[in-house]
Amino acid sequence: MAKKVLTVDDDPDVRLFTTTVLEENGYMPVEAGNGEEGLQMIQSEKPDLIILDVLMPRQSGIRLYRELRTNKSLAKVKVIILSGIAKKTFLRSQQALTEFGETAVPEPDFYLEKPVDADVLAETIKKAIG
Amino acid sequence: MKIKKLMFVTKFEDLGFDAIQALLSMRKASLEHIVFMNVIEREKVAMQRGVGYKKDEAVRMKEAANIRFIDWAERLFEQGMEVGVYIQVGTLAAEVTKAVQKEEADLVVIGRTHKTALEQFYSGSTVTEMIRRVSVPVLVYKPVSDSPFATGQPFERPLLATDWSPASLRGIDYLVNLKGLIEEVEVVHVADQKDIEGTSAMHAQKTRKDTKSRLEELCRRFQDAGIAARSHVYVGDPEEEIEKAARESQATLVVLGSSSKNLWMERWIGSTPRAIAEKSAFPTLLIPPAQK
Numbered sequence: 001m002a003k004k005v006l007t008v009d010d011d012p013d014v015r016l017f018t019t020t021v022l023e024e025n026g027y028m029p030v031e032a033g034n035g036e037e038g039l040q041m042i043q044s045e046k047p048d049l050i051i052l053d054v055l056m057p058r059q060s061g062i063r064l065y066r067e068l069r070t071n072k073s074l075a076k077v078k079v080i081i082l083s084g085i086a087k088k089t090f091l092r093s094q095q096a097l098t099e100f101g102e103t104a105v106p107e108p109d110f111y112l113e114k115p116v117d118a119d120v121l122a123e124t125i126k127k128a129i130g
Numbered sequence: 131m132k133i134k135k136l137m138f139v140t141k142f143e144d145l146g147f148d149a150i151q152a153l154l155s156m157r158k159a160s161l162e163h164i165v166f167m168n169v170i171e172r173e174k175v176a177m178q179r180g181v182g183y184k185k186d187e188a189v190r191m192k193e194a195a196n197i198r199f200i201d202w203a204e205r206l207f208e209q210g211m212e213v214g215v216y217i218q219v220g221t222l223a224a225e226v227t228k229a230v231q232k233e234e235a236d237l238v239v240i241g242r243t244h245k246t247a248l249e250q251f252y253s254g255s256t257v258t259e260m261i262r263r264v265s266v267p268v269l270v271y272k273p274v275s276d277s278p279f280a281t282g283q284p285f286e287r288p289l290l291a292t293d294w295s296p297a298s299l300r301g302i303d304y305l306v307n308l309k310g311l312i313e314e315v316e317v318v319h320v321a322d323q324k325d326i327e328g329t330s331a332m333h334a335q336k337t338r339k340d341t342k343s344r345l346e347e348l349c350r351r352f353q354d355a356g357i358a359a360r361s362h363v364y365v366g367d368p369e370e371e372i373e374k375a376a377r378e379s380q381a382t383l384v385v386l387g388s389s390s391k392n393l394w395m396e397r398w399i400g401s402t403p404r405a406i407a408e409k410s411a412f413p414t415l416l417i418p419p420a421q422k
Contacts, residue, residue, distance in 0.1 A: 010215075057165070057214045058233065062207060084196070088203040096210030099399050 006047035008038030033057025054083035069105040135163040137235040144241025165214040168195040223259035285311040297387025314358040316379040320381035
């Protein structure tokens with residue numbers, strides 16, 4: 001059975017891009033348009049991998065990533081951050097939230113800065129879930 | 131009435147990152163989430179004879195806005211703020227209203243519009259449209275260089291102008307929630323010239339004393355919350371006198387209850403809050419009436 005991959009991104013063009021890459025490589029794509037919707041989909045669809053944007057309406061990827069990593073039942077789900085926001089900013093922001101008293105969370109498994117080549121994305125997905 | 135999430139609506143030429151930095155002082159109160167919004171006006175990319183829908187232009191404008199927002203968002207994320215972005219093609223007031231509802235924002239921040247009086251009459255002022263549509267307070271931010279007493283902290287010395295309307299009195303609850311940011315509140319009422327014309331000096335003094343007494347009651351609400359407050363009575367044209375009061379008290383912000391007049395009435399006879407929001411040199415916070 002094909003492994004399920006959830007893309008959480010508010011940009012429909014990016015969702016179309018990742019969906020195409022996923023289908024071409026034999027995965028089952030599902031998608032969500034913001035962090036809140038993403039969390040609901042994660043709970044209902046139980047994906048093997050999440051491709052997560054950072055800057056989104058309602059709830060950012062920074063917050064959603066934090067919720068995933070601090071939720072025991074979701075902490076093991078693999079995550080690829082795919083964003084225009086630089087990796088160092090993502091890490092600094094997580095560090096700032098930890099300094100404000102929130103739980104420390106590990107770095108994401110993979111971080112890709114937009115724009116990304118289809119080949120690079122496919123290879124990263126393969127590294128993440130085979 | 132805490133401000134946890136604000137929506138920052140910008141066309142870039144009217145509001146920039148310096149305004150966000152000034153507003154970040156609101157973190158001391160309860161601000162934790164800023165949502166950036168840019169609306170590409172439909173007529174800039176709309177269907178035109180011989181040209182069609184300018185899709186490439188819309189994409190170019192969206193990407194330009196996105197690049198600016200990513201840069202701003204990175205700076206805020208690194209400070210532990212939560213950030214969101216909307217870039218839409220459409221009508222400003224309608225798109226902002228939709229986004230405010232979707233995000234459940236507590237405050238909308240916009241820049242001053244630069245339309246002429248005639249353009250405003252025909253198109254409807256952005257501020258008026260926004261106030262009429264959104265149910266949350268709207269802060270019309272003015273560049274620091276325009277504000278005579280700008281300190282970079284707009285909530286440091288607010289001037290609350292009250293006409294005793296429920297909306298202007300709601301301004302008290304709003305400001306009380308910003309306690310940590312406020313040094314002193316100036317509470318002002320502008321009495322109508324007619325109330326003292328053709329009467330004795332004693333009657334005019336009684337009008338002043340009664341008004342002052344009502345203002346003192348409002349000041350006590352601030353003082354009970356631990357905020358210093360001072361009352362002032364002015365007489366004359368509200369638009370001119372509120373501006374004068376703001377200058378004399380070196381205010382950093384003017385707070386007004388927004389009118390509930392209908393759009394056509396506002397267009398014909400004008401509205402003090404709208405006029406101050408658009409013409410005053412001071413940043414202006416407009417508080418809407420409570421939702422029915």
